[in-house]
Amino acid sequence: MSDVFDRVKKIVVEHLDVEEDKVVEKASFIDDLGADSLDNVELVMAFEEEFDIEIPDDAAEHIQTVGDAVKFISEKTA
Amino acid sequence: MSKRRVVVTGLGLVTPLGCGVETVWSRLVQGQSGLARIEHFETEDLACRIGGIVPRVDGRNGGGPDVEGSLDPDAVLPAREAKRIDDFILYGMAAADEAIAHSGLPLETEEDKVRSGVLIGSGIGGLQTIYDASITLHERGPRKLSPFVIPAMLINLASGQVSIRHGLKGPNHSVVTACSTGAHAIGDAARLIAYGDADAMVTGGAESAITRLGYAGFAAARALSTGFNDNPVAASRPYDKDRDGFVMGEGAGVVVLEEYERAKARGATIYAEVVGYGLSGDAYHITAPAEDGDGGYRAMQAALKSAGMTGADIDYVNAHGTSTPKGDELELKAVERLFGDGASDLVMSSTKSSVGHLLGAAGAVEAIFSILAMRDGVCPPTLNLDNPSVETAINLAPHKAVKKDIEAVLSNSFGFGGTNASVIFRAAS
Numbered sequence: 001m002s003d004v005f006d007r008v009k010k011i012v013v014e015h016l017d018v019e020e021d022k023v024v025e026k027a028s029f030i031d032d033l034g035a036d037s038l039d040n041v042e043l044v045m046a047f048e049e050e051f052d053i054e055i056p057d058d059a060a061e062h063i064q065t066v067g068d069a070v071k072f073i074s075e076k077t078a
Numbered sequence: 079m080s081k082r083r084v085v086v087t088g089l090g091l092v093t094p095l096g097c098g099v100e101t102v103w104s105r106l107v108q109g110q111s112g113l114a115r116i117e118h119f120e121t122e123d124l125a126c127r128i129g130g131i132v133p134r135v136d137g138r139n140g141g142g143p144d145v146e147g148s149l150d151p152d153a154v155l156p157a158r159e160a161k162r163i164d165d166f167i168l169y170g171m172a173a174a175d176e177a178i179a180h181s182g183l184p185l186e187t188e189e190d191k192v193r194s195g196v197l198i199g200s201g202i203g204g205l206q207t208i209y210d211a212s213i214t215l216h217e218r219g220p221r222k223l224s225p226f227v228i229p230a231m232l233i234n235l236a237s238g239q240v241s242i243r244h245g246l247k248g249p250n251h252s253v254v255t256a257c258s259t260g261a262h263a264i265g266d267a268a269r270l271i272a273y274g275d276a277d278a279m280v281t282g283g284a285e286s287a288i289t290r291l292g293y294a295g296f297a298a299a300r301a302l303s304t305g306f307n308d309n310p311v312a313a314s315r316p317y318d319k320d321r322d323g324f325v326m327g328e329g330a331g332v333v334v335l336e337e338y339e340r341a342k343a344r345g346a347t348i349y350a351e352v353v354g355y356g357l358s359g360d361a362y363h364i365t366a367p368a369e370d371g372d373g374g375y376r377a378m379q380a381a382l383k384s385a386g387m388t389g390a391d392i393d394y395v396n397a398h399g400t401s402t403p404k405g406d407e408l409e410l411k412a413v414e415r416l417f418g419d420g421a422s423d424l425v426m427s428s429t430k431s432s433v434g435h436l437l438g439a440a441g442a443v444e445a446i447f448s449i450l451a452m453r454d455g456v457c458p459p460t461l462n463l464d465n466p467s468v469e470t471a472i473n474l475a476p477h478k479a480v481k482k483d484i485e486a487v488l489s490n491s492f493g494f495g496g497t498n499a500s501v502i503f504r505a506a507s
Contacts, residue, residue, distance in 0.1 A: 042224060042226070
């Protein structure tokens, strides 16, 4: 879990150019981290790449926070 | 309806001679060349291996962190935003930043914003973005395409990005007319102000086609210089008998246009008035100019008519003059025909000899050069013009800038598809 969180955090910091300490589990990509809808699409693509998984569009729609991403990825890669 | 007067109050340049209006202009007048070997991508299999590349802080084309006029992309916008745009948009934004700052265009109130628009064009748009995306699509499939591919390469996104950045809520428009783009943009934007659609327009052209696809494509059309790969600064030689094609440049030129009374009332520096604009089509060939230069002739004629001028009123012509075997002489003959006996008093030069051919940005960059020529009373030189291929009474300003009092200038731009534009500026009175 912590490994997934750290890797998600690294991607979010790189893509959204935000401070590391802002990337907490409950942080919303759009409301707290300054992303727009296109950033969200790109983040999901980056998660797919990093974890070698596929995130279907309907699942991606529900990934709104850092915690959502970590949870989905952890379940997929478990 | 009576048309309103339109003046130029701000200028911005990103060119192979550097960034910043005064830096570029002084280098141009001194006769410096911005052309060099391409080092940032593989060129060994390309017929043309040289170009006019914008100097950057990363070292590209002689630029560097301490080199005056080097483009620093990070200073234009944060890296996170940079991935959303192709280079042509970056150049357009940098030039627009300079022009807007330079003009002091008021954009504080909602009224100011809704009365100020953007019209920046590009001949080609995000060619490298399209190329990279095509490879990704082919090799990795559609799910691997970035959501930023389309907004990064769309031509009107230069206007879109500039409007978002500066809060310009008036007309948001663009032009795509190959190498006439920059001239058409300025002419069309002036008309939007003249007819009351806006009080101010940020307008010009931007281009970044120095890519493998751009070079392979233009070389296939036999348009590029191929005989000067070992001597880039000699490659662009308009009117010279050894010219063998154009040398591609990249960059952007952006001006701020304003309605005259408003500009005067706010105490803006007025560089020139846009007094004439003419457009025409060749209806002849997709890449070759009409045999008799008829299209260019009629564009110039229409510009003079709209300015209420004759050839005798024009002191300097900034030529299209791309250094192609055919086009240069056709334009020269069209100018001779139009100016008649007055041709002997005329100075006409091609600044493409120094910066190369910036395609969709050329008309805007050259409009700025024309305005500065008028401001300083100096016609920039035509470099490398050792042996003119034809005799002419017109002073083509070979090698060295020519001092001359200039009241009015005409700038020509002609493009693939047989699209022609001429713009006339008069000194601020």
